[in-house]
Amino acid sequence: MAALMEARGLHRHFGGLRAVDGVDFRLEQGEIHALIGPNGAGKTTFVSLLSGRLPVQSGSITLAGEDITRLPAHARVKKGVAYTFQITSVYPRLSVFDNVALAAQSAGARDLAPAVAAALARVNLTGLDREMAGNLSYGHQRLLEVAMGLALQPRVLILDEPTQGLAAGEIEGFKALVRSLVPQTTVLLIEHNMDVVMDLATRITVLNFGQVLATGTPAEIRANPAVQEAYLGGHDD
C-alpha cells in the first residue's frame, strides 16, 4: 500500500518539553490507524502538526507525495486533511444545518441541502437540522462534530478522542460508522478506549514521551513488552 500521509523527523518542543521529538510516521491509504499513548505522550500535539494547527519546528509532512509542511491549516483542509476536535467545537449558536453546511460548502458542494442531509444521516442525526447545535446533548454534539468532518469529504479524517463521553450504545454505532468510512477515507484515530482501538484499528502507533515506541497490528502491539510496560499494563479501560 502507498503512504497517503507521511511525516519524517517531526519535532515540536515547548521550551524544555519535547512534546513531539523526532517522529516518523506513515499513514497508508484506506487504513484505520490508531494513535495511543499515556497522557502527555504528545498525541494531540502530533496531530496538530499534521493538521497544521501548530507549526512544525523541524521535519517534513507529505500528503500523497506533496510537501505540505508549510501549508497553513485551512489550506490543508482544502487538500483533504480534516480534524475533529477533542473538545467538542461545534458552533453552539448556529443550527445543526448551518454547522454541517459550513463544512459542505467548504468542500465545494453545490447543493447544500442533500449534502447536509447525507452527512447527518451517516451519524444518525437526521431530523435535527433545525435545532440549535448548543441545545443538543453532549453525545449528539460529538456526532455533529463527526458529521462536519464527514461533510468536508476528506481524504484523511483525524478523530481526536471521538468516543470520549459517549454512552456504550453510542460507541457501537460509532464503530460501525468509522468502519463504513474506509477505504475511501483514511482514518487517524486518537483514542483512550482500548476496546475501540483493538476492535477498529488496522494498525496502531504508540507514542511515549514524544517518540514512537512501536507501530504494528493490534496483535503485535498487544504482544510488545515495551508497550505493555509503558502503557497497557497500568490501564485496562
Place this chain on the structure above:
Amino acid sequence: MKGETGKIWTLHLAVIAALFAAQFLLPQYHATNLARIMVLAVYAMGYNIAFGYTGLLSLGHALFFAAGMYAMGLPIWQLEWLPVPALILGLVAGGVMAGAVGLLALRTAGVSFMIVTLMFAQAGYLTLLYLNTWTGGDEGFVVERAYRMIGGVDLAADTPRYLAALGLFSAGMLGCLWLVRSPFGRVMVAMRENEERSRMLGFNPFRVKLIALVISGLYAGVAGAAYGLLFGYVGATFATIQYSILPMLYVLMGGAGTVLGPFLGALAMFYLIDIASGFTDAWLFVVGAALVALILFAPKGILGTLRERGLKWLP
C-alpha cells in the same frame, strides 16, 4: 424553509413600501429627517456587516465614510465632475480604503484591532485638516446645487432627494439580505462565532475578514458620498471619531447581526438626539443613559431581543 423565505421577503419589501408611503404622510421636516436616517442606515448596515455578522469591532469606519464623501465631493468641487461618476468614485473609495486598512489592521484582533482602526481613522482626519488647501480643512465645502442634478432631476429638492435616499437604502438592505443569506454570509457568521473552528473547516480567516471589511467599506463609502451629494455639504466633521461611534450605536440599538437593526437603530437614535436636544443641552447624557439601559435590559438590541423572544426567522 420555503415559508420563512416568503415571510422574510414580505417583511423587508413591506418596510420599503412603508418608507415610500411615509413621504406623503409625514410633514416635510420629518420626511427630510427620514431621508438622512436612510442614508445613515446604509452606513450602519455596512458597519453591521463587519461588526454584527463578522465580529470585527472597528473604531475607524468614519475613515471609510469620509473617503466616500471626499472622493465624491472633491472631483465635483475641484474638477467639475458630474454627480454620477463622483458617486461611483465615492463607493469605490470606501472599499479601497477599507481594503488598505484591512490588509494591515486585520493582522490584529480584538482590542488591538479597535485601536489600530481608530488610529488609521484619526490619521485620515488629520490628513484632511493638514491638506486644507485642497480639502477645505475643517470648514469643508458646499456641493453647489448645479452639481447635484442627475439627468435633469434636482437632488436638492425634497421629493427627488427622498426617493434617491430610499433607492440607495433599498438597494443596500436587499443587498445585505442577500449577502447574509448566502453561503459567504454563513462563513462570516462562523468567523464571528469561532475563528479557529472555521479555519479547521478550510476557511482562511484573513481572507474572509478582509472581504467582509471591504464590503463594509463599500457601504460606508457610498453612504458618505450620498450624504454629501444629497445634503450638499462635505466636511472634516464626518471623519471624526464621533462618526465612527455613531454607526456602532445604531447597530447596537437596533440589533447587531440583524438586517433591519441598523435602520431601526438609526431611526431611534436620530429621534432620541433630536428630541433630547430640544429639552436640554446635555443631550449626550440622554444618549448615554439610553445606551446603558439598552446594555442592561436588551444587550442584543431591539431586533436581537425580538429574535430571541420568538421571531427566530429574522435574518
